[in-house]
Amino acid sequence: MQIELIKCHGSSNDFLLIDEWTNGYSFTEEERRQLSIALCDRGSSLGADGILFVLESKQADAKMRIFNSDGSEASMCGNGLRCLGRYVCELLKKDEIVVETMKADLQVTKDEDLYEDVPTYRVEISPVLFSLSSLPMHLGGKDTLLNEVVPELSDSIAFSAAAVPNPHLIAIVDQAQIASDEQKQIAERLNGPNDICPDGVNVSFVHPMKPGKIYVRTFERGVGFTNACGTAMSASSLVTCLLDLNKLEETIEVFNNGGKVRCVAHKKADGGYWIDLIGNATYLYDAVVEVNLHDPSSFSLVNKQERAEQEQYEKLGNEVKVLLQQTVFA
Numbered sequence: 001m002q003i004e005l006i007k008c009h010g011s012s013n014d015f016l017l018i019d020e021w022t023n024g025y026s027f028t029e030e031e032r033r034q035l036s037i038a039l040c041d042r043g044s045s046l047g048a049d050g051i052l053f054v055l056e057s058k059q060a061d062a063k064m065r066i067f068n069s070d071g072s073e074a075s076m077c078g079n080g081l082r083c084l085g086r087y088v089c090e091l092l093k094k095d096e097i098v099v100e101t102m103k104a105d106l107q108v109t110k111d112e113d114l115y116e117d118v119p120t121y122r123v124e125i126s127p128v129l130f131s132l133s134s135l136p137m138h139l140g141g142k143d144t145l146l147n148e149v150v151p152e153l154s155d156s157i158a159f160s161a162a163a164v165p166n167p168h169l170i171a172i173v174d175q176a177q178i179a180s181d182e183q184k185q186i187a188e189r190l191n192g193p194n195d196i197c198p199d200g201v202n203v204s205f206v207h208p209m210k211p212g213k214i215y216v217r218t219f220e221r222g223v224g225f226t227n228a229c230g231t232a233m234s235a236s237s238l239v240t241c242l243l244d245l246n247k248l249e250e251t252i253e254v255f256n257n258g259g260k261v262r263c264v265a266h267k268k269a270d271g272g273y274w275i276d277l278i279g280n281a282t283y284l285y286d287a288v289v290e291v292n293l294h295d296p297s298s299f300s301l302v303n304k305q306e307r308a309e310q311e312q313y314e315k316l317g318n319e320v321k322v323l324l325q326q327t328v329f330a
């Protein structure tokens with residue numbers, strides 16, 4: 001069959017967006033899994049960190065399902081929700097929509113451009129859960145983890161854990177720790193067969209640059225190091241507020257290897273939290289692929305049409321690269 005898709009990115013965390021809803025596709029669970037492994041393969045003519053499937057929703061404007069490049073499904077994807085949110089907003093000719101995700105219906109709103117001519121969307125990151133059982137994460141009898149050194153993870157690095165609602169482990173680190181390979185070692189261990197995080201976990205190293213500015217690098221469950229992870233940047237921003245490095249209700253600029261976003265962490269009347277994640281939703285190209293669903297790895301590219309948006313995004317990306325070279329990687 002022929003499948004239409006859009007290659008897009010949020011902070012250079014790239015995705016293939018497939019609209020099952022209006023194209024009338026109806027994949028089985030196994031087909032979504034196999035398509036993700038085949039089409040996201042970086043050695044193929046496409047390649048991406050994951051696939052965003054657009055589906056009809058009975059309770060919201062549309063439904064998002066996100067599959068990582070290894071074929072596993074995640075409960076949420078912040079950068080992906082901005083891209084899918086843009087797609088649905090343009091489809092329905094609205095500036096504000098609600099998207100059903102695995103565990104919550106989330107608000108998506110068109111926002112002021114983050115950079116000249118860079119389409120920008122604000123997405124709600126919620127619910128925020130701190131119980132280790134919500135990740136899940138097993139650390140002896142511990143219920144929560146906030147900036148603590150636990151020998152099961154590292155002898156020297158303090159970690160915080162949160163589910164937003166996909167699982168995140170976050171460490172505030174210095175430049176030497178950014179340069180070391182500790183993050184890779186810890187993340188690979190927790191994303192292989194292990195008893196601490198049996199479902200895997202996204203592992204982020206966060207370097208506070210100055211008040212209101214942080215750098216976040218994430219090793220993503222189901223993918224590996226990505227240019228950026230939206231839910232990780234959101235959870236990391238909240239953790240920096242809880243540790244008094246930043247302030248709730250104030251905009252935090254979050255720099256990453258693929259660009260930057262803005263996050264605002266909010267406290268609810270009931271004591272809970274949610275985060276606004278604001279950043280680009282950039283389309284790279286439209287494509288049509290010919291896929292045999294019994295053997296998706298042999299797919300071929302039938303048509304590819306570039307969009308003209310990336311050039312402008314690269315100006316932002318290059319400015320961020322220079323800044324990071326002079327500060328975090330200096």
Ligand SMILES: N[C@@H](CCC[C@H](N)C(=O)O)C(=O)O
Binds near residue numbers: 013077166231
């Ligand atoms: N890149 C995403 C998160 C994608 C899912 C993640 N790898 C997981 O398995 O939880 C984001 O922008 O949030």
